[in-house]
Amino acid sequence: MTEAASEPTWFATLGPRLVAATRRLGEQTEFYGKSLAATGDAVRRYPGEVLRLIAEMGMGSGALAVIGGTVGIIGFLTLTTGALVAVQGYDTLSNIGVEALTGFLSAFFNVRMIAPCTAGVALAATIGAGTTAQLGAMRINEEIDALEVMGIRAITYLSSTRIIAGVLVVIPLYAVAVLMSFFAAKFGTIYIYGQSRGVYEHYFSTFLRPTDLFWSFLAALTMAAGVMVVHTYYGFTATGGPAGVGEAVGRSVRSSMIVTAFVCLMISLSIYGQSGNFNLSG
Template identity: 45%
Template sequence: MIKMLAETGRQFTFYVKVIAAVPRSLVRYWRHIVRLIAEVSFGSATLLAGGGTIGVVFAMSFVSGSQIGLEGFRGLDLVSLSPLSGSMSALVNTRELAPIVAGLTLAAKVGTGFTAQLGAMRISEEIDALDAMSIRSLPFLVTTRMIAAFFTVIPLYLVGLFASYVATRLVVVDLNGQSGGNYDYYFSLVLPPQDVLFSLLKALVLAMVVTMVHCYYGYTATGGPEGVGRAAGRALRTSIVLIMIVDVLLTFAFWGIHQELPGTGGGR
């Protein structure tokens, strides 16, 4: 128990230092940040490259949106409320599905890469060499990666949101025969612009959390190559749990515990 509390304290301190170093990193290492954004966004088989994370997030969001369309329409149809399928898509896809898929994809694809990179630098004493040269390794290596992930998660979110919208509409309208006009009416009625903004903020916060967790485990890795592998596994497990916890907390913060149905006057 004491070891667990001590580890939690070390992680919290690390995250505070990373966030506090944002102004310094933006001023002193902006060129490095630009290079990281380009590397993560357009590098070989990473975020936006063909066959990279953008394809993964599109596929995951499309399949998840299809499942929402299938089960959601069936459940609403049982109580003769199938015309509300459009509102279900607007609520579920926007508020929960797209941010979570973007966060999980970032953790599985980009986060584990950060853990491996920093872990390899730690065991080869490259991080110690930076500190010996009076280069603050934490702002240079960790904060810059968090800022880069903060910007590059935006296309992930937009692609995932679009894919989930398209998939749910395909299932409800084309497969189940729901009226397209009726679906679009309830979809637009229940989707205020601030919901999309809050959903994007969710994705950005989750990107920060995922990046800091993975960078922490890579930055503190020990035990050679085997230790880097263990650190990557622990980072992925931790980030997945934190994604779900932070998602619930942000849902309460943005929309409250007793949520209202936008555009209809219905609530609680």
């Protein structure tokens, strides 16, 4: 009875936990601001490091380069999601006799929702997780402290350069992602379900809007920036040895996936609004 009374209650520890959470949020926001503000300085001072990181993030290193690095991973993921659009879309629309509109589903949903979200998840699981692991290993091995002792701006050299590289490398990566999703949906609808090529391409080209592609690329770039700042923070502040690095990777992936979903939702609401900027008429 005495031991139970001596233990602090949940309500008693609420205040200190809120203070600690607020402090962590402030430190995280400060790191984000410094990293983003130093991007111009990173390009001017460390262009070689930026180019090296672009090559490493795009094609990978070691065994990952055998399958094309992040290019191959994102391409495969969007290939499967595009094929899922063909399977689910054709089967669902055929139940009401309008399976000809499968091309519309590919042009509409792949661009506005499926490809950006899939690419964001792939970026978080590949480029982002790798960044957190690299920076976390440097932190626990005191390499970041050594850079600061030598007078090198650690945040600019390690974080800002990776943010720039991540945003730049996502441009060709996302182009591959969108093309693979289009190809998978078209291949499945025409060659597996036997729909006429002309019917599919008619509805696909009718509902594929260049402005939607532009906004889709903007969403991908915004998600890439969000993913990189989150992962660089968790890697830069990792503690607790190798186990702490693994924990930092898990926390960063969870946080970056929340960021990608939030960014995709906010951009979709701000651009398409309630109407969706879409009219279907016959």
